[in-house]
Amino acid sequence: MNVYGQRARYRSQIPSRIEFGYLRSLTSDPRVSDIAVTPDGRVWADRGSGMSEQEMHPGFSGPEMVREYAVQICSQLGKRLDDSCPIADASTEDGVRVHAVIAPIVASGACLSIRLPERRVAQLQELAAVGLMPSGWVSLLQVLVDRRATVMISGGTGTGKTTLLKALLCQCPVTERIVSVEEVRELGVLPHHDNHVSLATREANVEGAGAIRLSELVKATLRMRPDRIVLGECRGGEIADLLRAFNSGHRGGMVTLHSDSVERVPARLVTLGLLAGLDPKVLASLVAGAFDLVLHLKREGGRRRISQMGILAMDTQGQLVGKTLCAWSNQGVVRYGSLWQSFAQKWGITPMSSIEQVTQTSQVQRDKASHATEGNHNKR
DSSP, rough: OOOOHHHHHHHTGGGGGGGGGGHHHTTTTTTEEEEEOHHHHHHEESSSEEEEOOOOSOOOOHHHHHHHHHHHHHHTTOOOOOBBEEEEEEOOTTOOEEEEEEETTSSSSEEEEEEOOOOOOOOOHHHHHSSSSSSHHHHHHHHHTTTOOOOEEOOOOOOHHHHHHHHHTTSOOOOTTTEEEESSSOOOOOOOOTTEEEEEOOOOOOOOOOBBOOOHHHHHHTTSSSSSEEOOOOTTHHHHHHHHHHHTTTOEEEEEEEEESSHHHHHHHHHHHHHHHOOHHHHHHHHHHHHHHHEEEEEEEEEEEEEEEEEEEEOOOOOOOEEEEEEETTTEHHHHHHHHHHHHHHHHHHHHHHHHHHHHHHHHHHHHHHHHHHHHHHHO
């Protein structure tokens, strides 16, 4: 059974947990990762190459029907969506995420966004096969996981950060205890890891009490005897608690972060640190000791890939800087920087692996050049 076939088998189980009604044909499609409904009732879906409008029969007749549908979906997930709570963010335990906004926040009706997880967690080899990384990087990442490198995965929305995170976690020994913290559950169940504890935040009730924030959950992980601490996404003051954890002997952890590039990660972290009251130089010292590797993802033309590997370090002025170890272009060219050799030696990565990858890349370039030449001959 191919990847889409297995995804379809698991995806078909979703409606038993959530009744999607009008959108059921899309939620059952293994190629669909995101669905959006605009206030006027138009439906959009992403099958890997960007959003495209869908013809739905039957469809939404207008704003009022979209609003009723959004309220009904959120109620199935135990979330309130009404005039007093016009924004709702909810998820299932297996990673289906729903975000809804109703009028007057939007002009009319409601705006609904649904993210559907891959029901089968992809392995690193499968991600390489679909172009997320060069095949030579699979064994490299496996070595880093085995040797308990602390990894940050950065990138924009929809670049595949959670997909890569789950694939890396699946490489961890099944005997390890993984404790994950998320604002909204997206990781879902990790295959073969029965000792995985998933923590999620809780919003305040109607009286404004009972909220549980990310920072509280990160602190709680330290009392749960974790082998690896995972933060689904770092987006606020919880960065201070995470850095304290990663600097207190808890190695092998992982976290995702929104950023434009490896070089821009420090600016993003400094901003988050200020929210937690951390001085930039103190934060720089903590970050330099906390993370061993940054994997940066990009999405171009509907294709997702690891575009950079890098490290975070302090410069001579005590400022945090991001340095690129290697970069993979969208033409398939891998370029290794001057820091790569020392990084490879530190982690016991065979120096020849970088040479072998360059050789593979050169072959790819030669093949492309050959095809281009044949094409030119045919045109003539």
